[in-house]
Amino acid sequence: MDNIFGRVAALAGSQMTVTLTEPETAQGAVRIGGMVKARAVNLDVVGTVAAVQLNNGGPSLHSIFTIDLLGEIAVAADGRQQFSRGVSHYPLIGTPVYAVTEAELKVVYSPPLLPSIGIGTLYHNPQQTAFVLVNELLAKNFAVLGATGSGKSCAVTLILSEILREYANAHIVLLDLHNAFGDRAEVVNVDNLQLPFWLLDFEEAVEVLIRGGTAQEQEAAQAIILKDAILRARRRFAGAALATTITVDTRHHSRLPSCCVLLTRRWEDWITRIRRHRIFG
Numbered sequence: 522m523d524n525i526f527g528r529v530a531a532l533a534g535s536q537m538t539v540t541l542t543e544p545e546t547a548q549g550a551v552r553i554g555g556m557v558k559a560r561a562v563n564l565d566v567v568g569t570v571a572a573v574q575l576n577n578g579g580p581s582l583h584s585i586f587t588i589d590l591l592g593e594i595a596v597a598a599d600g601r602q603q604f605s606r607g608v609s610h611y612p613l614i615g616t617p618v619y620a621v622t623e624a625e626l627k628v629v630y631s632p633p634l635l636p637s638i639g640i641g642t643l644y645h646n647p648q649q650t651a652f653v654l655v656n657e658l659l660a661k662n663f664a665v666l667g668a669t670g671s672g673k674s675c676a677v678t679l680i681l682s683e684i685l686r687e688y689a690n691a692h693i694v695l696l697d698l699h700n701a702f703g704d705r706a707e708v709v710n711v712d713n714l715q716l717p718f719w720l721l722d723f724e725e726a727v728e729v730l731i732r733g734g735t736a737q738e739q740e741a742a743q744a745i746i747l748k749d750a751i752l753r754a755r756r757r758f759a760g761a762a763l764a765t766t767i768t769v770d771t772r773h774h775s776r777l778p779s780c781c782v783l784l785t786r787r788w789e790d791w792i793t794r795i796r797r798h799r800i801f802g
């Protein structure tokens with residue numbers, strides 16, 4: 522092997538420390554984020570360079586690399602190399618460390634046999650697509666973190682779009698408080714949310730239909746019904762031609778009795794629906 526650049530100096534949990542022995546072969550491989558490997562039993566342990574420092578202790582200066590261990594490349598029964606996450610065997614102290622080859626990089630990042638989506642390319646190797654295992658991603662909790670403007674919303678949009686492209690029948694419920702994704706989705710909000718009555722157990726039905734939460738929440742719920750009635754009354758009075766330009770705040774003539782009739786109708790609607798769904802027997 523001609524690309525040896527260092528030797529294992531220490532191992533602790535998921536990190537390996539490597540001292541540089543061949544500076545001229547370290548070019549490229551030992552940048553932060555670069556991937557390296559070391560032999561352990563009959564497989565290669567691989568990891569990425571997480572930190573580099575110059576050690577000025579001892580007789581000479583030498584660089585020390587901290588490697589985050591990712592997993593192992595082993596030869597499967599069919600003779601092909603396979604990457605698996607996690608480390609089961611550790612290299613011995615003094616084991617040579619090499620930069621991974623292009624072929625090995627492909628093994629680590631190649632589309633796995635499991636369901637996966639491509640979400641971009643590797644920063645260090647733009648030719649290599651980066652894949653995410655869909656089931657692994659969605660079966661666990663995960664977070665997209667970053668400062669404002671760092672691209673979190675774009676990353677989430679990309680992940681969701683790719684999932685939907687690959688799995689057209691996937692159902693995704695998004696709580697989107699700032700309406701950042703509205704144009705791609707069927708939007709459900711307080712104005713159009715419809716809950717089937719059969720979904721409610723008795724306690725919930727009492728909450729919704731009788732008590733309705735705190736006095737403030739009751740006021741808010743009643744305000745929504747009143748808003749709907751006022752809007753309908755104003756639009757009705759304005760006629761079809763103007764209806765779309767009228768909002769609940771438009772100072773347009775309307776009749777209070779008309780509003781009351783609409784409110785009564787809403788109430789009758791509710792009672793009819795409640796009876797139909799036998800909530801009160």
Ligand SMILES: Nc1ncnc2c1ncn2[C@@H]1O[C@H](COP(=O)(O)OP(=O)(O)O)[C@@H](O)[C@H]1O
Pocket residue numbers: 667668669670671672673674675676
């Ligand atoms: N990978 C990227 N490369 C370049 N620009 C990006 C990338 N991801 C997002 N952006 C841009 O950065 C800006 C902020 O992205 P956004 O996803 O809204 O950030 P956040 O949600 O973290 O506040 C947007 O203008 C977007 O076009």
Ligand SMILES: [Mg+2]
Pocket residue numbers: 673674675701
């Ligand atoms: Mg955002």
